[in-house]
Amino acid sequence: MIQLCNVGKIYPNGAPALHNISLKIPSGDFVYVTGSSGAGKSTLLRLLYCAEKPSRGQILMGGRNTTRLNSRNVALLRRDIGFVFQDFKLLHNRSVFENVALPLQVQGTNKQEISSRVYQVLQYVGLEYKLQRKPLELSGGEQQRVAIARAMVVNPRLLLADEPTGNLDQALAVEIMEMFNLINKSGTTVLIASHDQEMLQRFPHRSIVLHDGNITHDSMPPEPEQQDNI
Amino acid sequence: MNRLRYFIQRTLFSMRQNPLLCSATIGTVAIALMLLAFFTLIVLNIQNLTREWSQDIQVVVYLDQVPSEQKLQQWIDEIQQYPDIERVNYVSQQQAFDRFHARLGQNADLLEGLMPEILPASLEISLSESARSRKGTESLIDLLKSNSDFHDFRYGQEWLDRYDAFMFLLKLIGIMAGGFLIFATLFIISNTIKLTIYxxxxxxxxxxxxxxxxxxxxxxxxxxxxxxxxxxxxxxLAGCHVLYYFFLKNGLAALLTTTSIESIKFLSIEYQAGIILIGLLLGFTGSLLPLRKFVRL
Incomplete structure (x- = not known):
């Protein structure tokens, strides 16, 4: 589903962020992009959701070359992608319901369907009883669950998460990661940028390690038997 | 339909949610446009007044001999065929004498013993509004000269030159100051909206x-x-109306040295609609400019 061919990114100030990245992520995969701060994790995600254009190379998503999309087609592409960020990116002046309903309103979904789908997805993340609250009235974990609900309400084919557990304590981080696993099992491709090694070990999946903008490691998780032996 | 409802709801909701920013923008627009409306009001009133002055612009053809009725009618018909003619008025020797008498006022006794025949009869030709200039007047005189019976003309050359210069200056000031005001307004509004968008x-x-x-x-x-x-x-417009009633009406009357306050008028309904439209367009364009910078996918 996602294919990067010799992708490089140099920012306008001359700072190189990624060098010659080539990788394939099949549909339905669960992939971590990991590495230290400044390794290029967030840049890679930004390239995937077309917030940046690569300085060189091509990016194919669902067979479409995203480097050649105009702004309207970028918008249409993003309707197939769910986003979860470390800082949640919720609108504080709107209720939980309104935040989650936003992607559906953007797509022109009718009012009744919006109500039913938002309620369903809020039930899924366990926040159906807080739908009239404003984000700042919720805990960090709850805000992240609202962000996940907003990402899931359109049944995206791809879920991108940038340090989704970075602002949460251990227990909440585990809860959020379990939610990502469930989402992945429903068929959504999940790509998480994270440097939280404990979570990566606790929920093992394919892991792409970046260092100074280069892929230094691309490893599949150990098989269950091997894990048992360890 | 869902989208239209969404846009209307968002627009009203956003204005309600950010009352300070919203008031700042409305206030900026109001002050800037009040200046513009105020300026337009003054320029239009000066224009109205000069239009009244321009009614005095006419060409007078002095006649060597009193024409027969038939001849006179023939001349009048001929002149009325010329372009940009508003009115042709025959002033007989008696009428000219009466006017002179009236103009002399208390010195009218100077005319005692004189006969009306000392003054020539004349044709007073008024031009239509668009032709009331030196150029329009000279074009008419060129046409009149083609008739050999007409050779003595008066049309207030100096006055016309001054009138033309004044009208040119008024138009120049109107265009420059109006243009400057509109650009300044757009700049201020655009920056205020930029802040709200930021x-x-x-x-x-x-x-x-x-x-x-x-x-x-x-x-x-x-x-x-x-x-x-x-x-x-x-x-x-409301603010300008208040200013107009309490200060501007008397002030402008004094400034334009006109005795009739009634001749000082507020902006016509078309101009008021124009100001509202300018406000609407300025707000629209003022948002569009910063949005182009901030909304990049």
Whole structure:
């Protein structure tokens, strides 16, 4: 589903962020992009959701070359992608319901369907009883669950998460990661940028390690038997 | 339909949610447009007054001999065929004498013993408004000269030169000051709206991330800008009305040295609608300019 061919990114100030990245992520995969701060994790995600254009190379998503999309087609592409960020990116002046309903309103979904789908997805993340609250009235974990609900309400084919557990304590981080696993099992491709090694070990999946903008490691998780032996 | 409802709701909701920013924009538009409306009011009143003055612009053809009725009618018909003629008026020797008498006022006794025949009869030719200039007058005289019976003309050359210069200056000031005011207003409004958009840049970013097209993101902001512009223009007109009634009417009458306060008029309904439209367009354009910078997918 996602294919990067010799992708490089140099920012306008001359700072190189990624060098010659080539990788394939099949549909339905669960992939971590990991590495230290400044390794290029967030840049890679930004390239995937077309917030940046690569300085060189091509990016194919669902067979479409995203480097050649105009702004309207970028918008249409993003309707197939769910986003979860470390800082949640919720609108504080709107209720939980309104935040989650936003992607559906953007797509022109009718009012009744919006109500039913938002309620369903809020039930899924366990926040159906807080739908009239404003984000700042919720805990960090709850805000992240609202962000996940907003990402899931359109049944995206791809879920991108940038340090989704970075602002949460251990227990909440585990809860959020379990939610990502469930989402992945429903068929959504999940790509998480994270440097939280404990979570990566606790929920093992394919892991792409970046260092100074280069892929230094691309490893599949150990098989269950091997894990048992360890 | 869902989208239209969404845009209307967003526009009104956003104005309600950010009362300070909204008031700042409306206030800026109101002050800027009040200046513009005020300026327009003054220029239009000066123009009205000069239009009254220009009614005095006419060409007088002095006749060597009193023409027969038939001849006179023939001349009048001929002159009325010329372009840009508003009116042709025959002034007989008696009428000229009476006017002179009236003009002399208390010195009228100087005319005692004189006969009306000392003054020539004349044709007073008024030009239509668009031709009341030196150029229009000279074109008419060229045409009149083709008739050999007409050779003595008076048309207030010096007065015409001064009138033309004044009208040119008035138009120049109108265009320059009006243009400057509109650009200054656009600049101020654009910057005020830029601040409001900057304060909501997170919202723009999030909208972009969830798949909103640039037009979907911009529309509520542009509608908000246009609505604020129109409201601001309405307040500007109301403020201008108050100023007009309490200060401007008397002030302008004194300034333009006209005795009749009734001749000082407020902006016509067309101009008022124009100011509202300018407010609406300024608000719309003022939002569009910063949005182009902030909304990039």
């Amino acid at each position: 304060a909501r840049r997170d919202e723009l970013e999030i909208m972009g991330l969830i798949g909103a097209t640039p037009m979907f993101i911009k529309t509520p902001f542009m509608a908000e800008g246009a609505l604020q512009g129109a409201i601001g223009a309405g307040i500007a």
